[in-house]
Amino acid sequence: MATAAADLGPMAPRPFRVVRRRRETADTWTLELEPVAGEPLRPEPGQFAMLYAFGIGEVPISVAAVDGDRLVHTVRAVGAVTEAICAARVLGVRGPFGNAWPLPTGGDVVVVAGGIGLAPLRPAVLHLLARRADYGEVALLYGSRTPDLLLYRRELERWGFDVTVDSADGGWRGKVGVVPKLIASATFDPAAAVALVCGPEVMMRFSAEALLERGVSPERIFLSMERNMHCGLGHCGHCQLGPTLICRDGPVYRYDELEPLLAVRER
Numbered sequence: 001m002a003t004a005a006a007d008l009g010p011m012a013p014r015p016f017r018v019v020r021r022r023r024e025t026a027d028t029w030t031l032e033l034e035p036v037a038g039e040p041l042r043p044e045p046g047q048f049a050m051l052y053a054f055g056i057g058e059v060p061i062s063v064a065a066v067d068g069d070r071l072v073h074t075v076r077a078v079g080a081v082t083e084a085i086c087a088a089r090v091l092g093v094r095g096p097f098g099n100a101w102p103l104p105t106g107g108d109v110v111v112v113a114g115g116i117g118l119a120p121l122r123p124a125v126l127h128l129l130a131r132r133a134d135y136g137e138v139a140l141l142y143g144s145r146t147p148d149l150l151l152y153r154r155e156l157e158r159w160g161f162d163v164t165v166d167s168a169d170g171g172w173r174g175k176v177g178v179v180p181k182l183i184a185s186a187t188f189d190p191a192a193a194v195a196l197v198c199g200p201e202v203m204m205r206f207s208a209e210a211l212l213e214r215g216v217s218p219e220r221i222f223l224s225m226e227r228n229m230h231c232g233l234g235h236c237g238h239c240q241l242g243p244t245l246i247c248r249d250g251p252v253y254r255y256d257e258l259e260p261l262l263a264v265r266e267r
Contacts, residue, residue: 010233013052013092014038016071021086024074024151028116029086030064033071033093040069043096045103045123046224046252049073050232052092053084060229060247061085062120063096074119074151097232098251101196102222103127105134108188110216112207113142114179114199118151120224120251121198125159137193139186143179143203147172162186179203183210190215198224205262208255221255 016033023029034040043049043063051073052058059081065072071093077083085091101124103109109128113121128138140161144150147165156163162182164175175182180203195216197207204223211221225246230238234248242261244250253261 010094011231013050013058013094016091016093018089018091019070024153025076025149027078028074028076028151030072030074030152031086031091032067033073033091034069035093036090041071041093041096042066043071043123044100045127046101046120047096047098048120048226048229048232048247048251049093049095049097051075051085052094053081053088054090054092056084057081058092058094059085060097060226060232062224062226062251064119064122065126066123074116074122076116094232097247099249101224101252102194104194105131107135108137108139108193109135110139110183110186110188110193110195110211111141112179112183112195112197112199112211114203114207115144115149116151117199117203117224118142120226121196122152124196129159137188139188141179141182141186143177143182143199147174178206180206180210183207183214193220195221196224197221201225201262208259218256218259219254222252223255223258224251225253225258226251 015036018031019034020032048060048062050058051061061073064074075086077086142161143164145166147168164177195211197204208221228238229247230236232247234245239246
């Protein structure tokens, strides 16, 4: 079946078996997938795949990790397709698509994640931690609206994230406030740092502004976009953003390239 799918080209999904499913929040699951046949996928940190719930539909989902031969995705069930994906035993997979996070060695790295935007950044975080000696300061900043919406809670402390939430009840003992506010006190050299940012667009805009205020140059700030991707190949045009197509030219953009395009709000 995998060979036949490969013969049909990148529009044909390959079957992957869901071998493990872990609940992250009330509506979000992390799925581990293995190919039914054929070679495993080897995406780079920041790339995405198209996940297909057979007979229902297909959506783009960022790769949250590659664990051996397993492809890991974190999916929020917010509609018929993503609900079916979270419940499936077998999924169709196309990809990987898009470009990757830049991870040049030798300098500092700032990771700023908001909400489920931590999932596309997770492979970069794992890369940085596995090769810690290759980098200078690594600042890991993460925020969500409330404590119950935090992803990967078992790993956050071990990874060394500075975590905040927008609001919380009396049971929360951590920081309260929006994640861009963490940037002012984070330890890194602005002249030597590369910043990776992913989350809601309003959070990314304010994070970029905070990084600029710290002295990080706009060409060293990178944001990941996820608007309206349908085909993954740049054919359908649904994800057009200015003169670019996000699935083809992104999803990772330099801020100096993206800033004028962010003025065009998503419909």
